[in-house]
Amino acid sequence: MTNADLIARRDRTLGAGAPLFYREPLHIVRGEGVRLFDVDGRAYVDMYNNVPCVGHAHPRVVEAIARQQATLNVHSRYLHEGVIAFAERLTALHGPGIESVVFSCSGTEANEVALRMARFATGRHGIVCTDATYHGNNALVGALNGVGERHPRAIRAFSFPQTFRPVAPAASSQALTDAYLERLDRAIAELEAEGSGLAALIVCPIFANEGLPDVPPGFMARAAARVRAAGGLVIADEVQAGYGRTGQWWGSGVAGFTPDIVVTGKPMGAGLPLAATAASRDLVETFRRETRYFNTFASSPLQAAAGRAVLDIIEDEGLIANAATVGAALKAALKARQDRSPGVGDVRGVGLFIGLEMVDGDGAPDREAAVDVVNRLKDLGFLTSNAGAFGNVVKIRPPLVFAQADADAFLAAWDLVSAARG
Amino acid sequence: MTNADLIARRDRTLGAGAPLFYREPLHIVRGEGVRLFDVDGRAYVDMYNNVPCVGHAHPRVVEAIARQQATLNVHSRYLHEGVIAFAERLTALHGPGIESVVFSCSGTEANEVALRMARFATGRHGIVCTDATYHGNNALVGALNGVGERHPRAIRAFSFPQTFRPVAPAASSQALTDAYLERLDRAIAELEAEGSGLAALIVCPIFANEGLPDVPPGFMARAAARVRAAGGLVIADEVQAGYGRTGQWWGSGVAGFTPDIVVTGKPMGAGLPLAATAASRDLVETFRRETRYFNTFASSPLQAAAGRAVLDIIEDEGLIANAATVGAALKAALKARQDRSPGVGDVRGVGLFIGLEMVDGDGAPDREAAVDVVNRLKDLGFLTSNAGAFGNVVKIRPPLVFAQADADAFLAAWDLVSAARG
Numbered sequence: 001m002t003n004a005d006l007i008a009r010r011d012r013t014l015g016a017g018a019p020l021f022y023r024e025p026l027h028i029v030r031g032e033g034v035r036l037f038d039v040d041g042r043a044y045v046d047m048y049n050n051v052p053c054v055g056h057a058h059p060r061v062v063e064a065i066a067r068q069q070a071t072l073n074v075h076s077r078y079l080h081e082g083v084i085a086f087a088e089r090l091t092a093l094h095g096p097g098i099e100s101v102v103f104s105c106s107g108t109e110a111n112e113v114a115l116r117m118a119r120f121a122t123g124r125h126g127i128v129c130t131d132a133t134y135h136g137n138n139a140l141v142g143a144l145n146g147v148g149e150r151h152p153r154a155i156r157a158f159s160f161p162q163t164f165r166p167v168a169p170a171a172s173s174q175a176l177t178d179a180y181l182e183r184l185d186r187a188i189a190e191l192e193a194e195g196s197g198l199a200a201l202i203v204c205p206i207f208a209n210e211g212l213p214d215v216p217p218g219f220m221a222r223a224a225a226r227v228r229a230a231g232g233l234v235i236a237d238e239v240q241a242g243y244g245r246t247g248q249w250w251g252s253g254v255a256g257f258t259p260d261i262v263v264t265g266k267p268m269g270a271g272l273p274l275a276a277t278a279a280s281r282d283l284v285e286t287f288r289r290e291t292r293y294f295n296t297f298a299s300s301p302l303q304a305a306a307g308r309a310v311l312d313i314i315e316d317e318g319l320i321a322n323a324a325t326v327g328a329a330l331k332a333a334l335k336a337r338q339d340r341s342p343g344v345g346d347v348r349g350v351g352l353f354i355g356l357e358m359v360d361g362d363g364a365p366d367r368e369a370a371v372d373v374v375n376r377l378k379d380l381g382f383l384t385s386n387a388g389a390f391g392n393v394v395k396i397r398p399p400l401v402f403a404q405a406d407a408d409a410f411l412a413a414w415d416l417v418s419a420a421r422g
Numbered sequence: 423m424t425n426a427d428l429i430a431r432r433d434r435t436l437g438a439g440a441p442l443f444y445r446e447p448l449h450i451v452r453g454e455g456v457r458l459f460d461v462d463g464r465a466y467v468d469m470y471n472n473v474p475c476v477g478h479a480h481p482r483v484v485e486a487i488a489r490q491q492a493t494l495n496v497h498s499r500y501l502h503e504g505v506i507a508f509a510e511r512l513t514a515l516h517g518p519g520i521e522s523v524v525f526s527c528s529g530t531e532a533n534e535v536a537l538r539m540a541r542f543a544t545g546r547h548g549i550v551c552t553d554a555t556y557h558g559n560n561a562l563v564g565a566l567n568g569v570g571e572r573h574p575r576a577i578r579a580f581s582f583p584q585t586f587r588p589v590a591p592a593a594s595s596q597a598l599t600d601a602y603l604e605r606l607d608r609a610i611a612e613l614e615a616e617g618s619g620l621a622a623l624i625v626c627p628i629f630a631n632e633g634l635p636d637v638p639p640g641f642m643a644r645a646a647a648r649v650r651a652a653g654g655l656v657i658a659d660e661v662q663a664g665y666g667r668t669g670q671w672w673g674s675g676v677a678g679f680t681p682d683i684v685v686t687g688k689p690m691g692a693g694l695p696l697a698a699t700a701a702s703r704d705l706v707e708t709f710r711r712e713t714r715y716f717n718t719f720a721s722s723p724l725q726a727a728a729g730r731a732v733l734d735i736i737e738d739e740g741l742i743a744n745a746a747t748v749g750a751a752l753k754a755a756l757k758a759r760q761d762r763s764p765g766v767g768d769v770r771g772v773g774l775f776i777g778l779e780m781v782d783g784d785g786a787p788d789r790e791a792a793v794d795v796v797n798r799l800k801d802l803g804f805l806t807s808n809a810g811a812f813g814n815v816v817k818i819r820p821p822l823v824f825a826q827a828d829a830d831a832f833l834a835a836w837d838l839v840s841a842a843r844g
Contacts, residue, residue: 006501013509014721015522015703017710019499027501031494049496051718057492066488070479071452073693074471077443078450078458079428087435100437105527105695106719112560137715138534140561266718271495273527273695273719281437288439293559296473296688297528297695299436 003027021385023375031056034402036383045406047398048383053243053267054313055401061270061309068305076103076299086304089311090264091278093249098262100284102277103299107239107265108136110275111202114261115140117279117287118200118233126191128184128201128227130160132389134209135202135237144202154196156187160389162213164346164357177216184223188230198232200261205251208240211388212348212355212395220257233283234258239265239275240353244314244400247324247351254350267400272306273297319400327351330396330407334414341418343369352402355387356394365390373417380413425449443807445797453478456824458805467828469820470805475665475689476735477823483692483731490727498525498721508726511733512686513700515671520684522706524699525721529661529687530558532697533624536683537562539701539709540622540655548613550606550623550649552582554811556631557624557659566624576618578609582811584635586768586779599638606645610652620654622683627673630662633810634770634777634817642679655705656680661687661697662775666736666822669746669773676772689822694728695719741822749773752818752829756836763840765791774824777809778816787812795839802835 006027010018026044030037033055036044046056054061068082076083087101102117104110119125129135129144136142143152159167161180170176188198201223207213224234236242236259241251243264252259261283265275277284287293297303314320331354335347343366345359358369370386373394377384387395398406428449432440448466452459455477458466468478476483490504498505509523524539526532541547551557551566558564565574581589583602592598610620623645629635646656658664658681663673665686674681683705687697697720699706709715719725736742753776757769765788767781780791792808795816799806809817820828 001503003501006503006506009506009510010501012703013506013513013522015524015706015710017707017714018721019714019716020501021499025501027503028496029494029502031496036494036496036500051497052495056494056496059492062488062492065491066484069487069693070481070484072450072458072478073474074450074453074458074478075473077441078448079425079432079442080450081423081428084428084431084435088431091435100435102437106531106717108531108717109528109560116561137717138531138560138562139538271491271719271722271724281434284437285439288437292439292441294441295528295530295559297693299440300693302693 022378026378034399034406043381044378045382045410047396047402047410048385049399050240050245050397051266051271053400054270054310054317054319055399058270058313060313061306064305064309065272065302068302071301073300073302075296080301080304082301082304083299086307089308090276094262094278095258097258097260097280098278099281100279102284102287102293103303104275104277104295105273105297106136107263107275108138108141109295110263110265110277111135111141111237112138113277113287113293114235114263115200115202116291117261117277117283118235120290121233121283121286122197122199122231124197124199124231125154126196126198127155128187128191128198129155129157130203130207130210131157132160132210133204153194154191156190158183158187160207160210160213161215161219162210163216164213173217177219177222180216180219181222181226184226188226198227198230200233200235201227202235202237204237204241205255206241206246206350206353208353209387211357211393212353214348215255218256220255224257233260235261235263237263239263243267244320244323245351245353247320247327249320268310269303269306270310272303274303274307314400317401322403323352323400326402326404326407327354329404330354333407333411337414337418342421349396352398352400354396356396357388358392358394365392367391370394372421376417376420377413380416382410382413444800448800456821456828465803466800467804467832469818469824469832470807471821472662472667472819473688473693475822476692476732476739476741477821480692480735482735483728486727486731487694487724490724493723495722495724497718502723502726504723504726505721508729511730512698516684516700517680519680519682519702520700521703522701524706524709524715525725526697526699526717527695527719528558529685529697530560530563531717532685532687532699533557533563533659534560535699535709535715536657536685537622537624538713539683539699539705540657542712543655543705543708544619544621544653546619546621546653547576548618548620549577550609550613550620551577551579552625552629552632553579554582554632555626575616576613578612580605580609582629582632582635583637583641584632585638586635595639599641599644602638602641603644603648606648610648620649620652622655622657623649624657624659626659626663627677628663628668628772628775630775631809633779633815634775636770637677640678642677646679655682657683657685659685661685665689666742666745667773667775669742669749671742690732691725691728692732694725696725696729736822739823744825745774745822748824748826748829749776751826752776755829755833759836759840764843771818774820774822776818779810780814780816787814789813792816794843798839798842799835802838804832804835
């Protein structure tokens with residue numbers, strides 16, 4: 001079957017418009033470790049997928065899932081020690097204020113739980129997010145996506161913090177921090193003026209969807225203090241930033257703040273739908289008291305088995321240290337090449353999450369260049385994508401098993417792309 | 423570890439208030455076929471769980487999941503034939519108007535997709551549901567739950583159709599049908615008057631959460647015609663009613679109407695989070711055009727593998743015929759016992775979904791009696807629950823592998839409970 005035939009069948013059964021990557025889509029049939037293989041047996045180095053964080057088809061995940069599905073997989077209204085043990089293990093990875101968990105099946109669901117938890121706990125409705133964020137795809141959480149002039153009631157966005165295209169000319173980096181804090185203050189003040197008040201600030205600690213900006217110094221710690229002074233809670237959406245991606249367990253550690261509510265998702269189950277909203281016991285119990293939240297497929301023994309296997313592997317294989325080491329080396333190597341990489345205006349990121357900002361001759365965002373680079377890299381066997389507020393950031397976010405040898409191979413391909421585009 | 427210890431750990435890690443079944447909760451550690459086993463090795467006949475529709479721990483599901491997780495489990499922006507084949511197979515189970523599918527991870531997500539699809543397609547916002555329904559737990563879908571006096575904007579509820587506690591005294595069953603249709607008309611008229619207009623009617627075809635009422639004759643076919651005459655679409659929420667539960671593939675077949683959009687969930691993946699919104703290609707493409715819907719864990723090769731295994735088993739093991747035969751016999755046996763079953767005011771249902779309406783001496787709903795019966799049955803080794811608009815309906819909804827021998831054993835236990843309560 002040709003790609004064209006498969007696409008025709010897909011358009012018929014999933015409807016045309018179901019998103020596909022790359023100008024010439026890939027027909028992937030197998031994965032192993034950091035590699036994906038297409039129907040013709042061609043190998044690609046996966047530098048995009050964070051869900052299979054322990055590598056594709058990890059045998060310990062397969063075994064844990066198979067064993068649990070063969071033993072018991074049922075909803076959470078019976079007692080099950082595995083679910084409790086997973087929750088204990090997950091909360092232990094956080095600071096002392098994070099004690100209890102609400103499990104769900106997707107980052108969207110977990111972010112919605114977080115927002116509702118904050119609203120119940122504060123008795124207020126207002127949510128502040130950034131103006132180029134993404135926290136999920138449903139009605140409540142989707143209302144946060146790319147909030148611009150529309151200003152839905154009880155939601156305000158502030159300009160995401162960055163040093164590359166600063167919101168205002170600033171005499172110093174501290175002055176730039178102040179400029180972003182002023183915008184945050186304004187969003188809070190607007191929510192108070194409209195009567196919503198402030199329930200929470202929700203951010204990805206590394207501002208992944210915004211394009212992994214370098215953030216003015218001290219911004220998040222001061223922003224969190226500001227939010228708390230206004231009676232609000234701080235939600236860290238660690239769906240992309242957490243689970244070792246940055247070379248630390250949590251993006252909030254990199255960003256230098258302590259969240260009240262932590263949301264995790266994508267990598268938790270190695271592809272099994274699994275997400276969590278973790279907070280103090282008091283916050284979680286307030287949420288449970290206000291809404292008898294029940295989620296058919298969540299808090300299941302299967303989720304717990306997959307979730308514990310992923311944590312085991314991350315720890316046993318030293319994947320966080322790997323993310324720190326290989327990520328730092330790759331970023332440094334790309335930075336060193338910046339001057340001879342046509343169109344690369346900035347190299348940013350932390351751990352195994354790196355963004356290459358593509359710009360045109362005037363320094364303006366160049367989405368087409370990012371798309372071009374992503375497709376050229378794909379043709380050379382390396383899978384990336386583009387992201388960011390303008391879609392002009394080449395996004396590098398491989399499984400955490402990505403090794404130095406993979407980085408070296410990628411750099412050789414990168415040099416070829418740079419030469420071809422030069 | 424005692425139950426008390428486990429509950430204390432659970433309260434700490436999941437927060438007190440995470441729902442549990444039964445006065446004395448069960449600590450279930452294993453499942454096989456129609457049986458669940460507690461930590462002491464005691465067997466219970468599962469007469470509650472519809473998610474493991476093919477039976478707990480079915481080896482073909484385990485094998486399909488393990489094989490696919492060991493091969494490839496990745497998001498849907500690469501081509502994958504397994505996902506397409508599953509969508510083809512699923513749509514083929516429906517009538518000719520259902521051609522394409524949007525996969526998601528829960529009935530909540532799939533119902534939200536359906537509502538948004540209807541709104542995009544009609545350009546109108548109004549949704550009609552019943553006044554004792556449940557379609558999910560998030561902001562948009564949860565707004566439909568138990569809509570009473572509150573009347574959130576763009577949502578109206580009508581009294582769910584039933585013959586047991588009819589909304590009005592009626593000279594004939596046709597007059598009762600008319601009385602409910604009038605209430606539906608009024609809901610539509612109110613949506614039009616407020617400017618929302620009618621986008622869709624959403625119902626569970628067998629009104630499961632309402633308590634499995636016997637519906638006045640011809641109601642749903644005439645209701646669907648009414649909705650279409652007003653320019654709206656008909657959404658069948660088959661999360662509970664579908665997949666053979668009624669002795670037919672779809673509850674809409676039992677209810678006698680043809681939906682425009684079909685939502686499926688719980689039994690689809692035998693516990694793997696999996697749901698779908700199926701409709702005409704035109705409706706699905708309208709949805710995809712209006713919103714670049716993407717769901718990280720949905721439309722995955724893993725979902726497709728589990729989903730196809732479940733369909734294989736339902737077909738190969740003749741589970742739909744089993745549901746029809748065993749369900750009809752069980753219902754007839756319970757009906758025959760009604761006079762000597764204290765507190766049972768009505769026996770209803772279809773296929774392997776049976777409701778026993780518990781009433782007090784005045785015929786009023788008796789929730790406490792239902793809770794008492796459910797707990798006594800549990801003590802005798804049979805797991806049920808209570809449901810319905812008043813929580814007074816004993817809900818019997820076993821895996822579809824529930825056999826006549828299981829029904830016979832249950833009836834013996836039922837007689838013991840009746841005698842003890844007599």
